[in-house]
Every structure is written in structure tokens, then in C-alpha cells.
Amino acid sequence: MWPNPTIPLRIKLSGTPREIGLEHGRQLACQIRKQIEIYNTMFKETSKLDWPTVRDIANEYRVTIERLTPDxxxxxxxxxxxxxxxILDIVALNCRSEIALGLFSDGCSSLGWKFKDRTLLAQxxxxxxxxxDNLVIMSISQQDKPAIHMVTEAGIIGKIGFNSSSVGTCLNAIRARPTDPKKLPVHVALRVCLNSTSAALAIAQLEALGSLASAQHILIADSEGPVGLELSPMGDVYLKPNDHGMICHTNHFIQNRFVDEPPWLSGSPIRLDRMRRLASALVADGETVTREALRKKIFSDTFNAPQSICCQEDPLRPLPTRSSTLFCIxxxxxxxxRPTAQIVWGKPGSGEGDVIIMP
Known part of the structure; x- marks a missing residue:
């Protein structure tokens, strides 16, 4: 019986926004409650906030989400x-990055790569x-919008994945100030992207909505290629692919200088340089760049562990905020x-799990 560490839960949702939400809540009620317990502990550890205070802060974002994205x-x-x-419990989960003022330490390494006949988007x-145990592979059939296939946390409405229009999203957390509760939380922004029929339209929609409440990097792509979105309440910068059609990103801004971003993850610049070197080596070797090659040559890399591309737990960090790679997509x-994804449910290259196909 689920949960199984090597076999993720899959659910399918459909209908109106309210119907999709109702079924999400019913099917994942247990996991959502566990998420609240986990984040309650994290908020106390990182921000000295108890859950009632978190809910009070979430109410500001509730007003913004209802105003800007009623669906x-x-x-x-x-x-x-x-x-x-x-409802404030669910809003708090969906704006947990903003409430913590960037004090969560989720790492993540992402790559978008355009070739003549295809685009690969990976993280x-x-x-x-x-x-x-509270992650889920979720498929959503919506009215008048693309179907969505994503890996998300129970209770969170936008995350990492793609839609039937071949628009995909990856996310790199950034720790920077300020935050602005009158703008969109990043997980809501990810859903806006996944509701869009092209990367260009997703970017235009984010611009029309006023961009993000916090500093974040969304790596978005479609069949035309990737774009790196270094987004913040103070201003946005868009990254273009290099001469090889590639964008790599970790957990610091590369070009965006609109926000106050003190150094936080010392391994982030090292991971970025390592990803670029490993990807360039694939090009130099003339190797065909496949999904398997990306996992084997880049995403399984443990150089500079524990803060490696394939992240390992750091025993020096407090237990509630120790990070490690939970999946590779x-x-x-x-x-x-037809757009597709391959997922390793665990650390790539470790033998933790078989390759899972999505959808």
C-alpha cells in the first residue's frame, strides 16, 4: 500500500476549478495535513513563526490570489x-516560500536545452x-485550458511539470528581499505558466499580473526553447540560451540585481559552474544528448557533496531543513x-527507483 519510497502516488483530477480542488482535497486530505505539520515545524525553525501567525500572514496573500487569479x-x-x-491552511502551503522570507533552503538544479528537433527541460x-511521502504525480483536465501533468506537493496547485501544449516549468528557490504580498506567490505563478499555451503567453500573463511576490527563478520552456525567468517584486530579468541553446540555473540570480540577495547556499555557484562544464563536455564529446545522458552525465553528479547537483543530506544542518535530491525529471x-517526461523517484544514478513515464 502507498506510500512506497520508490513508487509515487498518481491522481487524476478534472472539471471546473472548484471541482478540481474538491477532489484534490478529498484524495489528499491525509497528505495535506502532514504537509501542514512539516511546514509548521519548519516555520518555527527558520522564521520563529507558529501556525496561527503563518495563517495571519497568509490572509494577505489570500486577498491577492482572489483578486488576480480568481479561478x-x-x-x-x-x-x-x-x-x-x-482556506488559510491551503493558502499558507501555496505561499510558504513567501511567508518564510526565503529562509527555506530547498536547493534544486535546472537545465533547459534547445536542439534542432526538440527541447529538453530538466531538474x-x-x-x-x-x-x-506527500509528493504526487498529478494530472489535471481543465475546461478551456491545457491539460497539466506535474509533480507537486499535496495541497499545492502549481509546481514542476508540463502541459498538453508542451509548456514546461522548473523552479529554483532564491533567498532575497523584499517580498510583496500584493503580488503573486511563486506556486500560483507556476500554475499560471502551466495554464498557458506557450512560453511567450505565460511570460506575458505574468507581466500583466505584476510578476512575483518573492525572488525566484522559473525556467520555462516549450518546443521553441527555454527562457530563464529571474523574477522579483522589484523587477525581472529574462535569460536567453547560450550559443549551444542551453540555460543552466541553481539558487542564486545570475543577472537580476533588483533585490537584496546576500549569499546563502555557498554551493550554488559551484553547482552552476559544474552543470555548465558537464553540459559543455557532452557537446565537445559529440554525444547524443538524451534524457538518459542528462541523468547519467549531469544530474547524478556528486561533486562538492553535500551541496552537489545530486544533493546529499548535510548532517550539520537542522533536521527539519536538511535537503537531498528527492526526484529528477x-x-x-x-x-x-506529444510532450512527455521521465522521472527518477529518488537520486538519479543511485538505483533508488525505476524511470517513471509522465503522463
Missing amino acids: IYAEIAGIANGAELD NWDWTASIK VMRFAPST
């Missing part, structure tokens, strides 16, 4: 009803191991071809 707000309200929780997602987009 997404209806889905969040449905999750709360389905799980028999207060190692690093976070505390206690979250893994590689998406593939090509014109006139």
Missing part, C-alpha cells in the same frame, strides 16, 4: 473544503526527505509530438 483561488478554496480545512528537486518537447 486558481476557487481551486484553492475547493482543496480546503475537500480536505475539511480552513533535480531538492528538499527535506519528510516531504517525499527530464521533459521533452518537440513540434507535432
